[in-house]
Amino acid sequence: MAPTATTTTAAAEQQQHPRKAVGLAAHDASGHLSPIRIPRRNTGDDDVAIKVLYCGICHSDLHTIKNDWKNAIYPVVPGHEIAGVVKEVGKNVAGFAAGDRVGVGCMVNACRACESCEDGAENYCARVVLTYNSRDRDGAVTRGGYSDLVVADARFVVRFPDALPLDAAAPLLCAGATVYAPMRRHGLGAPGSHVGVIGLGGLGHVAVKFARAFGAAKVTVISTSPGKREEALERLGADAFVLSTDAAEMKAAAGTMHGIVNTASAAASLHPYLALLKPHGKMILLGIPDKPLQVSAFALIGGGKTIAGSCMASISETQEMLDFAAEHGVAADVEVIGAGEVNAAMERLAKGYVRYRFVIDVGNTLKAD
Numbered sequence: 144m145a146p147t148a149t150t151t152t153a154a155a156e157q158q159q160h161p162r163k164a165v166g167l168a169a170h171d172a173s174g175h176l177s178p179i180r181i182p183r184r185n186t187g188d189d190d191v192a193i194k195v196l197y198c199g200i201c202h203s204d205l206h207t208i209k210n211d212w213k214n215a216i217y218p219v220v221p222g223h224e225i226a227g228v229v230k231e232v233g234k235n236v237a238g239f240a241a242g243d244r245v246g247v248g249c250m251v252n253a254c255r256a257c258e259s260c261e262d263g264a265e266n267y268c269a270r271v272v273l274t275y276n277s278r279d280r281d282g283a284v285t286r287g288g289y290s291d292l293v294v295a296d297a298r299f300v301v302r303f304p305d306a307l308p309l310d311a312a313a314p315l316l317c318a319g320a321t322v323y324a325p326m327r328r329h330g331l332g333a334p335g336s337h338v339g340v341i342g343l344g345g346l347g348h349v350a351v352k353f354a355r356a357f358g359a360a361k362v363t364v365i366s367t368s369p370g371k372r373e374e375a376l377e378r379l380g381a382d383a384f385v386l387s388t389d390a391a392e393m394k395a396a397a398g399t400m401h402g403i404v405n406t407a408s409a410a411a412s413l414h415p416y417l418a419l420l421k422p423h424g425k426m427i428l429l430g431i432p433d434k435p436l437q438v439s440a441f442a443l444i445g446g447g448k449t450i451a452g453s454c455m456a457s458i459s460e461t462q463e464m465l466d467f468a469a470e471h472g473v474a475a476d477v478e479v480i481g482a483g484e485v486n487a488a489m490e491r492l493a494k495g496y497v498r499y500r501f502v503i504d505v506g507n508t509l510k511a512d
C-alpha cells in the first residue's frame with residue numbers, strides 16, 4: 144500500500160526525531176490530557192537536551208488545548224514554563240554543561256535574521272517558533288514541557304540562579320518574563336509610582352511581586368474575586384485591593400494609577416479599568432481573551448491614555464528577569480501537582496481557583512509505563 148501523506152510525514156518525523164519521550168497531550172477541544180509517546184530530535188551541535196523536572200501550567204496552555212484561539216494543532220503537548228537539568232549538550236555549546244539548572248520559556252527558535260532578531264527581540268520575530276503548538280524550522284510541530292525530555296537550541300535556554308528553587312521558579316519563564324519585560328520597558332512600578340494589576344492569577348501575582356521589588360509606592364490589585372482580597376494584602380504584599388464589580392470601590396480608585404498591567408484571561412470592557420488611570424497613564428495588555436476587546440475613543444483621548452500590548456519577553460530579558468528575581472527574592476506561589484492531577488488542575492484553572500500557579504512535578508510523576 145502506498146504511504147499516505149500522514150504516514151510519510153510521520154516517517155520523516157521519526158527519522159528526524161528518533162528519540163522517544165513521554166508527554167501529556169490533548170487530542171481535541173475537550174482539552175483532556177492523557178499520556179502520549181512523542182518523538183524528540185537527537186541533540187544537535189547547537190542543542191541542549193534537558194531532563195524536565197517541573198513545568199508550570201499557564202492559562203495559555205488551557206486556551207490552546209481548548210482551541211480558544213482556533214489554532215490548535217492536535218495532539219497538543221503544552222508547557223512553556225520548563226525547569227530541569229541539562230542531560231547533554233551539542234559540540235558547539237559552550238555556555239551549558241551536564242547537570243546545570245536550566246529552563247525553556249515560550250520560544251524555542253526564531254529566524255535570527257530579521258530586525259527584531261538582530262535587536263535581540265526574538266519574541267517579536269514574525270517567524271518565532273513557540274515552544275509548543277508551532278512549526279519548527281524543520282517543519283515538525285513543537286511539543287512543550289508536559290514531557291520528560293526537551294531538546295532546544297542553546298540560544299533559547301536560560302540559566303536558573305542557585306537562589307531560585309526550580310518548582311517556584313518555573314512559572315517565571317512565562318508568567319514572570321511576560322510581566323517583567325513590559326513593566327521595565329514602560330516604567331510601570333518605577334519608584335514612587337502607583338501600579339494596578341488586573342487579574343490575580345499566575346501573571347498577576349508575579350506582577351504584584353515585581354512591582355514591589357521595583358520600588359512602586361503603591362500596588363493595587365483589581366480583581367473580580369472578593370475571596371482574594373485578604374491574600375492580596377497579607378500574603379502578596381499589595382497595598383490595596385479593588386473589587387472590580389463594586390462600583391463604589393472602582394469610583395474611589397478612579398484617576399489614581401500611573402500604570403496598569405492587565406492580565407485578565409477573559410474579555411471584559413476596558414472602560415471601567417481605563418478610568419482608574421491618571422492622565423497619561425498606560426495600560427499594558429497581556430491577557431489574550433478569545434473575544435475582541437472594544438474601546439471607545441473617548442476612554443483614551445480624555446486623559447491622553449495609552450493601551451500597549453506586550454508578548455512574552457526576549458531571551459535576554461528573560462535571563463535578566465531570573466537574575467533580578469533571585470536577587471530580590473521573587474518567585475511564584477505554586478501548588479505542585481502530580482501528572483495524574485493535571486486534568487483536575489485545568490478545571491480549577493478555568494474557574495480561577497488556583498493560588499497562584501500549578502506546577503507539574505514532571506521529574507517524579509511523569510513516567511513511561
Ligand SMILES: NC(=O)C1=CN([C@@H]2O[C@H](COP(=O)(O)OP(=O)(O)OC[C@H]3O[C@@H](n4cnc5c(N)ncnc54)[C@H](OP(=O)(O)O)[C@@H]3O)[C@@H](O)[C@H]2O)C=CC1
Pocket residue numbers: 200201202203204206317318321341342343344345346347365366367368371406407408409410411428429430431432453454455492495499
Ligand atoms: N501576552 C503574553 O505574552 C502572554 C499572555 N498570557 C495570557 O494572559 C492571560 C492570563 O494568564 P494567567 O495569569 O496564566 O491566567 P490565570 O487564569 O492564572 O489568571 C487570570 C486571571 O484573570 C482574571 N479573570 C478571569 N476572568 C476574568 C474576567 N471575565 N474579567 C476580569 N478578570 C478576569 C482572574 O483574576 P481575578 O480572580 O483576580 O479577577 C484570573 O485569575 C491569559 O489569557 C494568557 O493566555 C499568558 C502569558 C503570556
Ligand SMILES: O=C/C=C/c1ccc(O)c(O)c1
Pocket residue numbers: 201203204249273317431454455
Ligand atoms: O503564554 C504565552 C503566550 C504566548 C503567545 C500566545 C500567542 C501568540 O501568537 C504568541 O506569539 C505568543
Ligand SMILES: [Zn+2]
Pocket residue numbers: 201202203204223249317318
Ligand atoms: Zn504562558
Ligand SMILES: [Zn+2]
Pocket residue numbers: 253254255256257258259260261265268269270271
Ligand atoms: Zn526574526
